[in-house]
Amino acid sequence: MRSEREAIAVCSRIPEMEWDVGFQRAAIDHFYTHASVERNKDQQQHHRQGNKPQEESTLDCKRMTEHTSSCSNVSQHEAADQCEKSESLGVLKEAAHSVREISSQPDPLEGVNASKLKVGYALRTKKTQSFIQPALLALARSKGITLAAIDRNRPLGEQGHFDVILHKLMTENWSEQLEAYKLRYPDVLVIDPPEAIKQVFNRQLMLQEVAALNFCHPQGKIGVPKQIVVDCDSASISKKVVEAGLKFPLVAKPKFIDGTANAHALSLAFNESCLSELKPPLVLQEFINHGGVLFKVYVIGHLVKVVRRFSLPDVCEKEPSGNGVIPFPRVSSAAASADGADLDPDVKELPPEEMLESLSSQLRSKLGLNLFNLDIIREGGKGSQYYVIDVNYFPGYGKMPDYEELFTEFLLSLAEKKPKCTP
Known part of the structure; x- marks a missing residue:
């Protein structure tokens, strides 16, 4: 033959x-x-x-x-x-x-390159560079998924039909374009709705949703640190702290996440006298010793992945010298991985998987989001009491091990949800 x-x-x-x-x-x-x-x-x-x-x-x-x-x-x-x-x-x-x-004979490549899903992405340049990697593009293509950049200099409606739109743009003009696009293409899946994203760009609202869950699981309890929001001038911060009964040290964070580097900068305030140096609007949280380890829980639809990161060290009762305010720029995103570090076994132990899956499932429903991560700490570095200290929309998935496989699996799940009829 x-x-x-x-x-x-x-x-x-x-x-x-x-x-x-x-x-x-x-x-x-x-x-x-x-x-x-x-x-x-x-x-x-x-x-x-x-x-x-x-x-x-x-x-x-x-x-x-x-x-x-x-x-x-x-x-x-x-x-x-x-x-x-x-x-x-x-x-x-x-x-x-x-x-x-x-x-x-069956063709082993049959269907591999057949387009199941056309995904348009609209991300800032830095996010595009870190997330849209060649490995992700190749793996998605092998599964019949096309990832195409949306030209932000052209009207969205002129760029043809997309099955899914991934985005992290929050301008008023962009939101209007998305709304008009959904009217023209009702079957498009927008990941995620702008109105849902807005609430996690506000640190006051994001943790309110977590606190409202009053989450308790057989393997642990998850809450939020005690906090206040300060919108007025710096001179009134001290009075608000006393009224709320917050204990020092306090973690000061910008109230709004506006896409700038400063949005993720934080400071530790060790006494009342230094509070006037802080600039509202901001959120003040009680600092909780947690063994210097932060757990970043990445949520991609129904998929959950957790990694360890080094965090702020535990604080002794003795107040440090100086003016009482210590800045820490971009701690959670810049910290090195702690997965291979020589840590106390109790501190190193990851939160229970079932508990995290249950929490993320409830928050997906509560927040109306598919793509986010939770910054979680364990009180004292051991035990079963956990706190969510931050929620970030469309985080740095490129830093997560095997993110290409997880994200491609998520996109395939969207293909199954895609309406049968398309324009």
Whole structure:
């Protein structure tokens, strides 16, 4: 049996081979017919001129012999050509049989490149560089998912149909474009709705939703640190802290996450006298010793992945020297992984998986989001009391191990939810 490539090559030459065989057959038939006519003419002439001299008769016999020989050669060529034609037809039949066999076998690549989902993404440049990596693009493509950048300099409605739109843009213009796009393409899945994202861009609202769950699980309890929000001038911060009964040290965070680096900067305030140095609007949380380890719980739809990160060290009762305020720029995002660190086993132990899955499921429903992460600490670094200290929308998944596989699996789950009819 010929290989697939040979079979395909032969089949591609079928018209050419048939033409060559037909042409040769026609030429042989023509030559044979011409020779037969000439022979009949000579025989008739020989019969009419039987009384000619002997030399002419001898010449006629010689001519007849030559014609006979020619006819014999023609017959031999024809027979040879018939064999060649039979062999060619045999090759064609064999090739056709090979093609039928090949076509009957399942194609291992069938459906791999068939587009199941077209995903448009609208992200800031830095987020695009960290998230849209070649490994993610290749893996998604192998599963039939196309990831295409949305041109932010063109109206969204002019960029064709997307099955899914991933985004982390919160301008008023962008929200209006998404709303108009959904009217034009009702089947599009927007991950996630702008109105749902807005609440986790506000640190006051994000933790209110967590606190409202009053989450308690057989394997642990999860709450939020005691906190207040300060919207007014710095001079009134001290009064609010006293009224709320907060204990020092306090973690000061910007109230709003606006996409800038400062949105993730925080400070520790160790006494009341330094509070006037802080700039509202901000959130003040009681600092809870947690063994210097933070658990980042990444949520991607129904998938949950947790990693360890180094965090702020535990604080001794003794107040540090200086003005009482210590800044820590971007602690949770810049901290190194603690997965391989030599830590106390109790401190190193990850929160129970079932508990985290239950919490993330409830928060997905409560927040209306698919893509976020929770920053969780364990009180004292051990035990079963946990606190959510931050919620981040569409976090740095590129820093998470095996994020390509998890995110591709999430996109495939969206393909199953895609409406059957598309514009």
